[in-house]
Amino acid sequence: MKYNLLLIFYFIFFYVNAQTVQLKVIDYSTKNPIENADAYFTISTESYISDKDGKISMNLAHVNPTEELIVSKKEYQSARINATSIQSNLIIKLEKIEEIDLNEAYFTNLKTEDILRKVIENYDKNFNVNKFYFLVDLKQNFKIDTVYENYINLNLQLKFDKGKVKAKSSGIVKNKHEKGIAPLKLDFDKSDYFKHLYVLEGIKSVYDNLLKNQYTTSKLGFTEYAEKKMYEIHLENKEGSKNYFLIDRETFSVVEYKLNLNNRIKTNKNTPLQRNGIISFRYRPYQDAWVLKDSEVNFKMYLEQANNQILEIDFFHQISSWNFSNKPFEYFNKTIDLNQNLHDRF
Structure with missing residues (x-):
């Protein structure tokens, strides 16, 4: 009976911990950790932020296997990962975007006041x-x-x-x-x-x-x-x-x-x-x-x-x-x- 109780406890402990994974976000070129990277799923409402070491502790208990995890940081290309591919100690590499590429590709004639006016007009939506x-x-x-x-x-x-x-x-x-x-x-x-x-x-x-x-x-x-x-x-x-x-x-x-x-x-x-x-x-x-x-x-x-x-x-x-x-x-x-x-x- 004692053996069965220990076995049940082991499986419960293993199941609970299997729902929590440890990820790390790093810069693709420098391999340095990225702090304050955002991680969120396409459907689930829970979200996470990487710490100063680039680490994220994530609970997968309520994540649908068909979802994708998006990891984003300003000035970096985002990474998309299928929920079924997420496992502990996964390292996510984000590649930096060159500012000159953005300026050349997305040139606009809008002024600051034009942009803020459009922000106000579209706010409720x-x-x-x-x-x-x-x-x-x-x-x-x-x-x-x-x-x-x-x-x-x-x-x-x-x-x-x-x-x-x-x-x-x-x-x-x-x-x-x-x-x-x-x-x-x-x-x-x-x-x-x-x-x-x-x-x-x-x-x-x-x-x-x-x-x-x-x-x-x-x-x-x-x-x-x-x-x-x-x-x-x-x-x-x-x-x-x-x-x-x-x-x-x-x-x-x-x-x-x-x-x-x-x-x-x-x-x-x-x-x-x-x-x-x-x-x-x-x-x-x-x-x-x-x-x-x-x-x-x-x-x-x-x-x-x-x-x-x-x-x-x-x-x-x-x-x-x-x-x-x-x-x-x-x-x-x-x-x-x-x-x-x-x-x-x-």
Whole structure:
């Protein structure tokens, strides 16, 4: 009887582990690992990103054998692999695309303002995401000098509905810690960030400022991502803030948007705050739409106090979407108010 139980356990263990494979993505010429390469299937909704060593741990439990795995990285030719050919320790080699080839092959007379206008006109068609529920991994860290740190990591279910975002949790916190005593309390409008994860209002603002000559185009070029030809647009203003767009040349979908900020703002303490850092948004293709992949806010800020003391503040916030569905996910049934501080909510 003991032998039979051990045998059953062995087969269960073998089956579970057989569903998980380890892949590695490298540069075809240099053989160096490729970080942040995207891996996703043509039908399945789960997606993966390679780490700094080019490695991806992938679960094949829900993958249809007829599917194909697509591995993509900007400026590289994508790789397609049949699901039945995927096995552990598979090395995927991506070949870089020469920029001059892209420029010669995809010459266009469109200007930056023409491209952004077409992005706005085609937005609803390209970002039809109200039907999906997204599972995201959220990490947030807030530090003030060396005296205070507040970190939280948990999973959320997000639902976009006509400009609003609803969030639910399983109630489980993956990691949380708080060190020291905060010398002050600052309020950040997080609900506005979540509401604009699909960046239509931001694009409209950039477009309007471009027409007012408040931004200049420092570069308009071409590249390739996810087997699609892309526009690359770099904009900047006199204050040093920069905008970067990666846009699908055929559908005018925004695939990536990054805002490098360098400005001064007022806080709830009515004191000036110098803010430097990035806000970024990235999306992945799925059937006839582009869906959220990840977003990051990474700021280093300097707060001038009444006694002329400067407080250095680091704020890091990242969400990564690893799955989505047209039905709610099981166990995510605890409603979360995104206006509240997540550290206080859990």
